[in-house]
Amino acid sequence: MALTQTAETRCSKPILVAVNKPFDDEGGLQALRSHPLFAALSGQDLQYILQQSRRLHLGHHQLLYRQDMPAHQFFFVISGCLRLYRLDSSGIDRTLDSIASGDCFAEVMIYADPPRYACYAEALKASEVLVIPVKAYQDLLEINPRYAQAALRHYAKRAVSRFHDLEIMTVQNARDRLIRYLIDLLPNGTEEGGEVELPLPKCLVASRLAMQPETFSRILADLKSSGLVRVNRSRLFISDPQRLVDISQ
């Protein structure tokens, strides 16, 4: 059974069809400007993208797209957060990634052939996304090939980051996977401690790390009682990341 009740079970149709107001918000525009895929764009070209795009509101647990759906848009998160997941035929729900405000996702669709979404995407809470037609960005790259430099850098980084995610998943025991996941959440890795916020509810972090929610809970309780992690709801305080790494392996 699914680990959590998904949008799939609640609201039957994805909502990409909805047409909303154009994107004219100043704050959101600033955020878009600072994303690597858009930072280099001229004012005019950015305007073109925005004209072609639509702003979309997603409710709690609302489905944005389905696995295998034709992919003609990619997305930028103006506010809120989402997750990417897959559903087995048996209905097992496996979380693959969490998406935060300021992130782009499904942007690989710009070059996918055929363009079909590789997973489901749903909002974890009320969120605003910018729906960007793949074609619009392609047009821009066609006209100004210099823009490809930034895109290349972005894609290379994304590939590295996926590789790193994969690396975590080849760690064989649940505790060590969780520890590595936590270290990655820290802004400076093992360099210095700090407070991190889980980007997903605990049961979905568990799913992301290929373990059961009960296992997640027990491991975290362990780390807590060993004084390695201080837990407050979805906020974790890690004072000494190096100690965490030392007990793993």
Place this chain on the structure above:
Amino acid sequence: MALTQTAETRCSKPILVAVNKPFDDEGGLQALRSHPLFAALSGQDLQYILQQSRRLHLGHHQLLYRQDMPAHQFFFVISGCLRLYRLDSSGIDRTLDSIASGDCFAEVMIYADPPRYACYAEALKASEVLVIPVKAYQDLLEINPRYAQAALRHYAKRAVSRFHDLEIMTVQNARDRLIRYLIDLLPNGTEEGGEVELPLPKCLVASRLAMQPETFSRILADLKSSGLVRVNRSRLFISDPQRLVDISQ
């Protein structure tokens, strides 16, 4: 302990320093031409890349580069096969990818900052690789931004493929991970059966799938006795992939 004896334990220094003969082989050149990153290059530009590159012979289990080493080159496999892996501080050896003849690897280094290899790379048998200076390819993209299109397509595909690898690893049980891995090796997925060759020795496939060699062996023995897979050394014959998928989940 390491699952298998690695180059690390045998030969202490990576061999990137070696300077070999330039790349002038016709067969290898054809293969390079057909790689997405090089297919679009003009004869002159390809020649430039080849002039800057060196051909390198690697012996069985020879180390090509180390995790965290400064990365000024990327690679194209002319013949043979390699694997990418990481080593924990406790010496646990985790295989992350297998590289076959005709593949490019570490090519994300063209855009990495700072450019450091994310893992180890070693030859699994005697192999020939083309050592391409990152700078050479960067120069080309600088001069002809149109080349970036092909590179973008390649990087997007790579990101998708890593995402898919990650997806396999979120499958919680060993048997189902193995089944999915096998299906992916089939040229047409579940569409039709066929013979596949494991791209890695069994103990390394096990490592790649985050399980012990013994577990791998037992699962394969199970599948064999159920008539789902016919095993001949590292060659597996899968007559009905759909049946395999059906028993997973």
Place this chain on the structure above:
DNA sequence: CTGAGTAATTGATTTAACTCAAGGTGGGGT
């Protein structure tokens, strides 16, 4: 504030996978 529903925790039990250990097997070198 209160109750309903979801998420998180905790306990007891079962099971899948790991570990340790002992044989096989097949290919490459002498």
Place this chain on the structure above:
DNA sequence: ACCCCACCTTGAGTTAAATCAATTACTCAG
């Protein structure tokens, strides 16, 4: 041909994690 050395397989015992089952804690809507 033979032996040697990896690699692989198989077995027995142990352990980590899954499963099943309750209880507790939040969150949100009314």
